[in-house]
Amino acid sequence: MATGRTHRPATRSRGIPEATVARLPLYLRALTALSERSVPTVSSEELAAAAGVNSAKLRKDFSYLGSYGTRGVGYDVEYLVYQISRELGLTQDWPVVIVGIGNLGAALANYGGFASRGFRVAALIDADPAMAGKPVAGIPVQHTDDLEKIIKDNGVSIGVIATPAGAAQQVCDRLVAAGVTSILNFAPTVLSVPDGVDVRKVDLSIELQILAFHEQRKAGEEAMETMPDGLPSAATTQESADKGPDGDVPAVMPA
Amino acid sequence: MATGRTHRPATRSRGIPEATVARLPLYLRALTALSERSVPTVSSEELAAAAGVNSAKLRKDFSYLGSYGTRGVGYDVEYLVYQISRELGLTQDWPVVIVGIGNLGAALANYGGFASRGFRVAALIDADPAMAGKPVAGIPVQHTDDLEKIIKDNGVSIGVIATPAGAAQQVCDRLVAAGVTSILNFAPTVLSVPDGVDVRKVDLSIELQILAFHEQRKAGEEAMETMPDGLPSAATTQESADKGPDGDVPAVMPA
DNA sequence: CCATCTTTGTGCACGCGTTCACAAAGACAT
């Protein structure tokens, strides 16, 4: 991820591939659901179906954590929940601050999913003096001026940025300077951070644009579907791209 | 990551790699900013820096769209904005419905980023009869009973699900049955959809858990830092953080 | 028109992630 891939191999940090880490929360959620139904064990096939992934992939993912399964039986649900939680670091408390209490920030503050997994909203911070003291989700909003003090007093290492794009980098810099080393960014901007700081981005606009791309593609294919026996037109098949990269008419250009 | 989708044969992408598609919105944003500053052309190096990616990667990405650059000069900003917009399907209007007008749904409705790129909130839908008619972000909330009619009347093909996890699959099924073929899911659930329907997931809880994993790892390494020689954190301000392959991704609600 | 300089476009190699397919391991019945 954002870890220094630029220079060194990163010590093969833990041997757990990034892609696997990203799926662990998914498994954990499925396992938690099973646990609540008091299901004692589950096979890789069943769990994979519940998590929406390939069973071989799931087994390989778990193999990175160790051999926690029993051949011929499956995995012990409770045990696996514990192991994954521990691996993800969810057995400890993670104080989090949310900066930027607008529509989105407030929604995040009210979001119940935080507490459910060891994440605790330690503070809400906003630049608007009028918001100071006003409670949102039961937590009084504090002013940006106190950002550094809040971070340090609460030992916060994870920050959530929900400010407008223009303020994001500045807020980011202050968070990092104050000791935050992981940032979840909702502002539509590319954040620049020093090595050792992780940034994950959540961008609604980008998600929609990606959907639009596929939607357009589907619409195009569908239009061709009315033709005689819809054989795969050259324009829609991919793989060996020996043909020119622009298999489409470039249309015109605006100056 | 490419990404968080549900199933996908991926065998139908018209030659443009999924990873590239996911970056196009990023380039578009950077280009739009340049355009507003009336910058006529940019080199791959400059644009790559602005978008936070490797310049070779950017050039390769653009090569999938065609040869839109001029050697020795760079890319024409306006022209590129147009080409990418067209490729992403942003030159047309995309009516979108948001289902589930709670904290998050309301925040999404108020989010300005939608309209900025051809996405238009055609309707807000909620299961609570008490919400019916109540305006949110200037748009009256409609009841779930009319979901099918709303989808069809507005020609909606993109739906946003911001309901609690328990209702998500049911809402999803109805959206798909009514003709929606692209879904942006904020509910913490794995949605099951028929072939041909794209699902992108935004899960806040998962994002935080991934950050927690790395945070824990960092804490562990730091504890060892007093030991063998030191491979201190190497470069400090190396430039922007390099994002993971999927770059995008996402966030969410209660589990 | 030729030389030089800049920047694109891409061939190539490498590494990560995914998936198949199967041997090994254990449960369970006889």
Added chain:
DNA sequence: ATGTCTTTGTGAACGCGTGCACAAAGATGG
């Protein structure tokens, strides 16, 4: 014990994405 059956754990092949490094293309200046 022995055999059968189930399910894990993983070796190996494959495909995708990334980034280097360089030749080709065009601009620019003499």
